[in-house]
Amino acid sequence: MEKKATREAYGKALAEIGKDEKVVILDADLSGSTKSSEFKKVYPDRFFNMGIAESNMVDVAAGMALSGLKPYASSFAVFISGRAFEPVRQSICYQNLNVVLCGSHSGISVGEDGGSHQAVADIALMRSLPNMKVFVPADYNEAYSIVLATVEMEGPVYIRTSRAKSPIITEGKNFESARATILKSGNDISLIACGMMSYIALEAALLLKQEGIDVEVINSPSIKPLDTETVYTSAKKTKRVFTMEEHSVIGGLGSAVSEFLSENLPVYVHKIGIEDTFGESGTKDDLFCKFGFTKEAVAKRIKDRLNG
Amino acid sequence: MEDFKRLEEIAKTIRRNILTMLNKAGSGHSGGSLSITDILVALYFGGIMKYDAKNPDWEDRDRLVLSKGHACPALYATLAQAGFFDEELLWTLRQLGSPLQGHPDSKKLPGVEASTGSLGNGISQAVGMALAARVLKKRYNVFCIVGDGEMQEGLVYEALMAAGHYKLSNLIVIVDNNGLQIDGQCKDIMNVYPLKEKFEAFNFRTYEMSGHIYKNIIDTLTTAKRNVVSPTAVIARTVKGMGVSFMENRVEYHGVAPSDEELKKALKELG
Ligand SMILES: Cc1ncc(C[n+]2csc(CCOP(=O)(O)OP(=O)(O)O)c2C)c(N)n1
Numbered sequence: 224m225e226k227k228a229t230r231e232a233y234g235k236a237l238a239e240i241g242k243d244e245k246v247v248i249l250d251a252d253l254s255g256s257t258k259s260s261e262f263k264k265v266y267p268d269r270f271f272n273m274g275i276a277e278s279n280m281v282d283v284a285a286g287m288a289l290s291g292l293k294p295y296a297s298s299f300a301v302f303i304s305g306r307a308f309e310p311v312r313q314s315i316c317y318q319n320l321n322v323v324l325c326g327s328h329s330g331i332s333v334g335e336d337g338g339s340h341q342a343v344a345d346i347a348l349m350r351s352l353p354n355m356k357v358f359v360p361a362d363y364n365e366a367y368s369i370v371l372a373t374v375e376m377e378g379p380v381y382i383r384t385s386r387a388k389s390p391i392i393t394e395g396k397n398f399e400s401a402r403a404t405i406l407k408s409g410n411d412i413s414l415i416a417c418g419m420m421s422y423i424a425l426e427a428a429l430l431l432k433q434e435g436i437d438v439e440v441i442n443s444p445s446i447k448p449l450d451t452e453t454v455y456t457s458a459k460k461t462k463r464v465f466t467m468e469e470h471s472v473i474g475g476l477g478s479a480v481s482e483f484l485s486e487n488l489p490v491y492v493h494k495i496g497i498e499d500t501f502g503e504s505g506t507k508d509d510l511f512c513k514f515g516f517t518k519e520a521v522a523k524r525i526k527d528r529l530n531g
Numbered sequence: 532m533e534d535f536k537r538l539e540e541i542a543k544t545i546r547r548n549i550l551t552m553l554n555k556a557g558s559g560h561s562g563g564s565l566s567i568t569d570i571l572v573a574l575y576f577g578g579i580m581k582y583d584a585k586n587p588d589w590e591d592r593d594r595l596v597l598s599k600g601h602a603c604p605a606l607y608a609t610l611a612q613a614g615f616f617d618e619e620l621l622w623t624l625r626q627l628g629s630p631l632q633g634h635p636d637s638k639k640l641p642g643v644e645a646s647t648g649s650l651g652n653g654i655s656q657a658v659g660m661a662l663a664a665r666v667l668k669k670r671y672n673v674f675c676i677v678g679d680g681e682m683q684e685g686l687v688y689e690a691l692m693a694a695g696h697y698k699l700s701n702l703i704v705i706v707d708n709n710g711l712q713i714d715g716q717c718k719d720i721m722n723v724y725p726l727k728e729k730f731e732a733f734n735f736r737t738y739e740m741s742g743h744i745y746k747n748i749i750d751t752l753t754t755a756k757r758n759v760v761s762p763t764a765v766i767a768r769t770v771k772g773m774g775v776s777f778m779e780n781r782v783e784y785h786g787v788a789p790s791d792e793e794l795k796k797a798l799k800e801l802g
């Protein structure tokens with residue numbers, strides 16, 4: 224199966240949308256890592272390296288948007304959601320500006336750089352802000368189509384990409400906000416995932432199938448707004464919902480699903496993610512084992528929950 | 532003269548260990564580790580800092596905060612050499628469960644004074660430590676190493692303002708002025724110069740020195756320690772990748788570990 228990183232799609236897609244002369248790109252000394260350097264190769268005049276100064280970068284993007292441009296600003300997810308949080312809140316979201324922020328190197332799949340560099344709360348932070356949309360692509364194709372779609376989108380957007388390569392599982396055609404897709408239909412439980420967890424969810428579902436558990440796997444790249452219709456329909460059918468994300472179980476996809484279901488269709492929801500802890504150094508594979516992000520661990524956890 | 536020879540020998544061992552641990556880890560920051568090695572050696576082995584490796588929590592010790600946390604391989608190799616922990620631990624760098632995290636973790640490794648890695652946070656924590664000495668009526672010094680690229684962070688200037696305001700004469704900030712960051716040269720990416728005048732504007736006494744000549748480093752830091760009226764800044768002219776010909780002044784080696792082949796070549800050069 225072909226493997227590519229979602230951050231590579233970000234760079235490739237930027238180079239594509241650069242045809243629109245309103246598009247400007249900002250980065251904070253990480254353009255080779257976030258891949259915004261791909262845009263610089265084609266449109267150097269509309270690429271601005273703002274140095275290691277993320278807060279300023281985000282406020283500058285706000286000023287550009289107020290002047291009619293369409294800025295895309297990127298850094299590692301920890302820094303753009305953390306260091307720059309207040310400018311994101313005050314300037315971008317409060318003014319509902321057309322700015323797209325991209326946080327790369329999200330989650331523990333960052334690997335060896337360790338906990339200081341692994342964003343585990345960026346979805347929670349960004350999702351909590353009024354006006355902000357939050358998209359977490361499952362793979363390269365989906366990331367590419369998200370970036371294309373944001374050109375015409377109104378208001379602030381946060382796109383969360385990954386450093387590590389992961390299998391391509393979607394066609395990624397014509398991304399729409401608030402739309403989830405069913406990767407595999409099933410009747411016993413609903414498993415809703417985002418990012419590269421969608422692939423692992425699919426694999427876990429195949430394992431569970433062999434044990435007679437029929438899992439409906441839903442890929443939900445749009446954390447906010449959530450595709451409440453798809454979630455509702457699936458939860459009504461299965462009555463047991465599991466969520467899975469490479470993010471804290473506090474405030475991410477699992478929380479978004481729980482918040483919606485608790486008010487509209489109270490059913491059992493179990494969140495699989497990072498258990499209110501920071502990441503650490505290690506290879507991506509070692510960390511995925513430790514944090515339970517393998518198909519075997521996920522299948523076992525779901526089985527245990529169903530039996531318990 | 533004798534003494535500097537000893538420091539140079541220690542630095543050689545530390546550089547060898549840095550490269551070997553990075554090679555074993557398969558990732559990490561070579562260039563910025565090699566550029567601060569001589570400064571660390573002067574601090575820990577040149578009689579500048581007072582510390583007790585067997586009692587890392589000694590209240591009166593001088594503190595070193597590595598604000599440019601990505602250069603931690605140099606700090607780890609120095610701490611091992613100084614006896615804070617067993618050298619064998621160096622070979623676990625960046626592995627699952629190792630106290631030698633990809634960026635320094637003060638909760639995991641003795642001798643690491645503050646967790647850093649997100650640039651700009653270290654220097655503010657150093658200000659806090661220096662201010663704490665005043666409250667606690669202690670006489671320790673706080674040394675803080677920042678990168679020249681790191682000097683682009685706005686947070687750094689809030690720290691400098693506080694240090695100048697409170698006249699933290701026990702704070703000595705050392706800038707690793709190697710001229711490079713990740714995407715290119717500091718002057719091209721976001722011109723951060725002049726540095727000296729910036730520190731002076733925040734009421735620092737400011738010196739410039741070579742970051743690789745021991746006599747110069749030790750003289751400057753000794754003078755800095757004598758300053759009792761203001762914080763001190765020392766701008767160190769350094770070479771990113773210092774000591775390994777094919778890494779010197781090469782931006783490509785910012786965040787890349789040496790391959791097996793490169794390690795062999797580098798160790799041979801270091802002798
Ligand atoms: C807040 C923050 N933004 C971005 C980074 C990513 N980053 C790590 S090292 C580095 C370049 C640092 O350059 P410099 O301070 O000059 O360090 P040196 O040249 O000594 O390696 C960057 C941008 C970071 N660690 N923290």
Ligand SMILES: [Mg+2]
Nearest residue numbers: 679680709711
């Ligand atoms: Mg530098």
